[in-house]
Amino acid sequence: SLAVSAHQLTKTYGSGENVVFALRDVSLSIPSGRFVAIMGPSGSGKSTLMHCLAGLDNPSSGEVYIEGQNITAMQDQQLTELRRRRVGFVFQAFNLVATLNARQNIELPFLLDGKKPDASRIASITTMLGLQERLSHKPHELSGGQQQRVAIARALATDPAVLFADEPTGNLDTNSGRSVLGFLRTCADEGQTIIMVTHDPAAATYADEVLVMRDGSLVDTITSPTVQSVT
Numbered sequence: 113s114l115a116v117s118a119h120q121l122t123k124t125y126g127s128g129e130n131v132v133f134a135l136r137d138v139s140l141s142i143p144s145g146r147f148v149a150i151m152g153p154s155g156s157g158k159s160t161l162m163h164c165l166a167g168l169d170n171p172s173s174g175e176v177y178i179e180g181q182n183i184t185a186m187q188d189q190q191l192t193e194l195r196r197r198r199v200g201f202v203f204q205a206f207n208l209v210a211t212l213n214a215r216q217n218i219e220l221p222f223l224l225d226g227k228k229p230d231a232s233r234i235a236s237i238t239t240m241l242g243l244q245e246r247l248s249h250k251p252h253e254l255s256g257g258q259q260q261r262v263a264i265a266r267a268l269a270t271d272p273a274v275l276f277a278d279e280p281t282g283n284l285d286t287n288s289g290r291s292v293l294g295f296l297r298t299c300a301d302e303g304q305t306i307i308m309v310t311h312d313p314a315a316a317t318y319a320d321e322v323l324v325m326r327d328g329s330l331v332d333t334i335t336s337p338t339v340q341s342v343t
């Protein structure tokens with residue numbers, strides 16, 4: 113089944129002579145359990161594409177489907193509900209709550225949903241991400257890489273069907289970056305769909321395929337990427 117698909121997405125900013133095509137007629141289909149990397153030069157439309165696929169931004173035209181549901185046609189409340197139940201996000205600005213410690217930040221999505229935190233899932237995720245010793249620390253007491261890993265743990269704690277990650281290893285050293293990517297790879301092998309924006313060819317090798325953006329268009333799809341094929 114398809115986790116995410118897009119049909120002829122176009123997104124413009126401005127109008128007349130100043131119009132910018134952030135996306136031009138982008139169509140794609142991402143099956144469940146696939147790990148997809150989106151690459152391309154700065155300004156090529158990667159963030160806009162991710163935001164439209166995740167329902168955080170509206171395309172100017174075209175449709176996005178998440179698990180077969182047309183999110184472009186949804187009411188705000190219905191979309192918010194779908195996002196909260198089925199979708200996880202990791203963004204560059206971590207959006208951790210400064211007054212809560214790492215564990216409380218990771219448990220937050222459950223509390224917002226009126227659910228009891230899944231203690232065993234949280235324990236296994238934080239162990240795999242090497243965070244066991246940092247759970248009682250607040251964000252300002254954590255390194256950038258640790259904050260990034262807390263944001264990833266929070267996004268995955270509720271077991272979302274689709275995870276969107278913008279440069280998830282951007283602030284990590286090589287070793288913790290590899291452990292995060294290996295973890296995302298395991299999640300995909302277990303059926304989670306991962307959609308990641310990255311500039312790093314080494315990170316892209318963990319993905320099943322790379323979607324290459326240029327000037328608002330999807331210009332290439334590279335399956336089983338190698339460092340050579342994406343540089």
Ligand code: ADP
Nearest residue numbers: 125132133134153154155156157158159160161
């Ligand atoms: P990338 O993520 O690949 O760097 P973006 O999706 O951020 O690319 O941007 C694609 C194009 O759309 C760029 O030309 C950018 O300047 C433009 N753009 C993005 N967001 C806005 C906005 N809010 N207003 C005007 N132009 C924007």
Ligand code: ADP
Nearest residue numbers: 125132154155156157158159160204278279309
């Ligand atoms: P990224 O590093 O993820 O590509 P950018 O620095 O390009 O992000 O953009 C950061 C934010 O600024 C995004 O929300 C994007 O929509 C917005 N943005 C990008 N380009 C423009 C622009 N030309 N005018 C207004 N907003 C923009």
